[in-house]
Amino acid sequence: MKKCYLVLADGHIFEGTRFGAESNAMGELVFNTGVVGYEANLTDPNNYGQIVLQTFPMIGNYGIIPEDLEGKKAHLSGYVVREWCDAPSNFRCKGDLDTYLKAQGVAGICGIDTREITRIIRDNGVMAAKIVDEIGENAAAGLAEYAVKGAVEAVACKEKAVFPAKGEKKHTVALINFGTTGNLITQLNERGCEVCVFPYCTSAEEILSANPDGVLLSDGPGNPEDNAAAIEEVKKLFGAKPLFAVGLGHQLLALAAGAKTYKLTYGHRGGNQPVKRIADGRTYITTQNHGYAVAADSLPEGAALSYVNANDNTCEGAEYAWKKAFSVQFHPIACKGPQDTTFLYDSFIALMETAGKQ
Numbered sequence: 602m603k604k605c606y607l608v609l610a611d612g613h614i615f616e617g618t619r620f621g622a623e624s625n626a627m628g629e630l631v632f633n634t635g636v637v638g639y640e641a642n643l644t645d646p647n648n649y650g651q652i653v654l655q656t657f658p659m660i661g662n663y664g665i666i667p668e669d670l671e672g673k674k675a676h677l678s679g680y681v682v683r684e685w686c687d688a689p690s691n692f693r694c695k696g697d698l699d700t701y702l703k704a705q706g707v708a709g710i711c712g713i714d715t716r717e718i719t720r721i722i723r724d725n726g727v728m729a730a731k732i733v734d735e736i737g738e739n740a741a742a743g744l745a746e747y748a749v750k751g752a753v754e755a756v757a758c759k760e761k762a763v764f765p766a767k768g769e770k771k772h773t774v775a776l777i778n779f780g781t782t783g784n785l786i787t788q789l790n791e792r793g794c795e796v797c798v799f800p801y802c803t804s805a806e807e808i809l810s811a812n813p814d815g816v817l818l819s820d821g822p823g824n825p826e827d828n829a830a831a832i833e834e835v836k837k838l839f840g841a842k843p844l845f846a847v848g849l850g851h852q853l854l855a856l857a858a859g860a861k862t863y864k865l866t867y868g869h870r871g872g873n874q875p876v877k878r879i880a881d882g883r884t885y886i887t888t889q890n891h892g893y894a895v896a897a898d899s900l901p902e903g904a905a906l907s908y909v910n911a912n913d914n915t916c917e918g919a920e921y922a923w924k925k926a927f928s929v930q931f932h933p934i935a936c937k938g939p940q941d942t943t944f945l946y947d948s949f950i951a952l953m954e955t956a957g958k959q
Contacts, residue, residue, distance in 0.1 A: 606736050607710050610728040610744035621702030621709030628652040628678030630730035632719045634871030644671040646756035646780035647890040649822040650749035652679035652730050656719050661698035664689030671782040675705035679732045683715045708732045726866045752823030756780035757801045764796040775813035779821030779849050784934050788946050805837035815953040820848025825862050832856050843956045845949040846928035854928045861899040868892035875911035885941040887931035
């Protein structure tokens with residue numbers, strides 16, 4: 602196998618072995634603490650523009666299972682692992698990690714100390730990095746200027762689509778797609794909701810003209826403040842219809858309400874993030890993949906902080922009762938991860954039903 606290097610913006614250089622695509626890569630270096638679910642990491646749109654490091658020491662044990670991929674395309678820029686398994690064992694396996702990365706054009710590096718790199722990111726924050734075959738006198742050239750730009754535009758859908766309810770249709774939901782996977786749609790379909798998916802750049806007027814029972818702002822990648830036009834449209838939707846927001850949508854809703862967001866030191870990325878509900882102190886295990894957060898002390902008057910991260914006490918949810926809206930930072934998924942918070946879909950449906958009776 603071919604030797605290559607992982608170069609960090611702060612000057613650290615790690616020698617490793619190349620796997621995946623034989624190309625150089627540059628991106629924002631982040632770490633993910635998931636023990637399983639590497640297939641979801643590969644295809645999660647939230648990883649656009651990032652080089653993802655897995656803290657679990659061996660990745661690829663069960664190979665690639667096409668049915669479990671979150672999407673058709675790998676969105677990350679590069680992949681860093683301690684060791685990748687070249688002989689996966691699973692009765693559903695259709696290929697190995699190396700072959701998949703090659704097909705997707707994603708460069709990987711293995712055989713390096715991922716614990717040390719994780720400590721560097723944890724202590725100093727996420728930073729730009731690159732995977733290269735050779736290093737010269739100025740190995741970190743170009744890294745100081747790197748920033749993830751145009752993330753939502755790069756991964757979000759470009760056309761409207763309709764996904765019918767399973768069984769009897771009870772509600773119609775307008776989902777604004779900022780780069781989500783299909784799980785949000787699936788969960789609503791299974792609860793009797795027809796989901797009309799709109800591209801992120803759709804005007805509020807067009808969405809409201811469809812007269813949905815509720816609006817869902819999806820998750821997605823990048824800095825929420827980069828989406829100024831979308832925030833203006835969310836302001837027009839805020840209070841017009843019952844509204845539920847997840848991930849990036851949670852941040853955009855907060856910005857539309859007048860709150861502020863900021864970049865976390867190293868983000869929350871993994872399937873084991875503990876979140877405490879303020880109302881009763883109950884803690885849930887959640888899946889998260891984000892590098893920005895809503896500043897809790899900037900929430901507008903009347904808004905209520907509903908969830909906090911049990912590790913760092915950052916905002917994980919907010920309620921805007923007078924506007925019939927609520928949001929969460931984490932992903933309330935029901936497969937490929939913790940199922941603790943799927944009740945949030947039912948809360949959204951209850952909110953639509955209550956609004957419909959008024």
